[in-house]
Amino acid sequence: MKKAYIVEAKRTPVGKARGCFARTRADDLLxxxxxxxxxxxxxxQQVNNNIDDIVVGCAMPEGPQGLNVxxxxxxxAGLPDSTPAYTLNRFCSSGLQSVANAAEQVKSGSADLVIAAGVESMSSVPMMGFKPSVNPKVLEDENIAIAYGMGITAEKVVEKYNISREAQDEFAYNSHQKAILANNNxxxxxxxxxxxxxxxxxx
Structure with a gap:
């Protein structure tokens, strides 16, 4: 089995809710x-002509980030129309899944060069999309996770592992401080x- 390598990695800055990218299309960011x-x-141009695939994760592939974004x-982006590309959805881990898929394509020998990405604009597409219609059956059992957002998921994790609010706040605070320090450096x-x-x- 071949090895997969990350040759280059880039991302856009991150904006807060209703912030700098509120009026920017998700596909333009991508x-x-x-x-x-x-x-x-x-x-x-020779390399661009030989990109085997482009994989993009998107949790809510609708509106400006729909139609196989x-x-x-x-x-x-200027790549030739011979370049294949597909969008996948695994909710919050969609971007990470695109990287995993790209790596597996290379390791299996089905591709040599793949671009993996993730895109999401919650200013463009509301939570759950424009017209959510969850099958009522999933609401009958509180253990069917797809019916619930990350807030309830967090509450279940807290209950299972007995994590205090103070421990959560400390972790969140330290995480932000590390990010600020890294950015400043x-x-x-x-x-x-x-x-x-x-x-x-x-x-």
């Missing part, structure tokens, strides 16, 4: 990410690709 990773890897963004500069939207550049 286009920017694809173009950024190709640029960072010094990709040539992977394929649309691939073409708008420039540790994210190589992975974040600045993007200009609505006449403002964010990094």
């Amino acid at each position: 286009i920017h990410a694809i173009q950024s990773v190709l640029s960072a890897a010094d990709s040539t 992977a394929r649309i963004s691939t073409l708008l 420039g540790l994210f500069e190589e992975e974040i690709s600045p993007i200009t939207t609505n006449e403002t550049t964010y990094s």
Whole structure:
């Protein structure tokens, strides 16, 4: 079995709710990410013509991030129309699943070069989508997890492992402090690709 390697990794900055990307299309963010990773890897036209697949994870593939957003963004990023692309959905782990799928494609020998990505704009698509219609049967058993959001999931984890509120708050606080420190020390500069939207550049 072949080994899979990450050649380059780029991401857009992250905005808060109703923040800097509230009026930016999700597919435009994805286009920017694809173009950024190709640029960072010094990709040539020959390489671009030989990308075997593009895999994109999206939890709510509707509206501006629907209609196989992977394929649309691939073409708008300037890649040839011979480049295949597909969108997958595993809710919160959709982006991570795209990386896993890409790695498995390479390791199995079915692909040599794959771009994996994740995209989501909760400003564009509401929680649960535009017209949610959960099968009523899943609501009959509280242990069927698909019917519930991460808030209830967190409550179940707290109950199962007896995690105190104080421990959660301490962990969250320390996590934020580490992120701020890393950002202030420039540790994210190589992975974040600045993007200009609505006449403002964010990094």
